[in-house]
Amino acid sequence: MYYKIPALSALLAVLAAYPLHAADISHGKSLQQKNCMGCHDDGMYTRENRRVSSLDGLQKQVERCELSLGLKWFEEDIAAVTEYLNTTYYHYK
Secondary structure, three states, X not given: OOOHHHHHHHHHHHHHHOOHHHHHHHHHHHHHXXXXXXXXXXXXXXXXXXXXXXXXXXXHHHHXXXXXXXXXXOHHHHHHXXXXXXXXXXXXX
């Protein structure tokens, strides 16, 4: 039984070092480029009178767009696109 502790510790160290955040942003960017850019360009995210004013609002807008386009994304996809847009354009906390 005690032999499993070092193996578990090593596994946890590897998982802690894995860049999940970067993978989510990369995946979000890929989805955004493939699906969102057909309707608008990046100017949508940088205009002065944008409708989105919070991180929650950004996620809801991503969900509305996903639904409107009939994409059937998983929750992880919506979160990845939201994270990409927030990190790149919005910077909400």
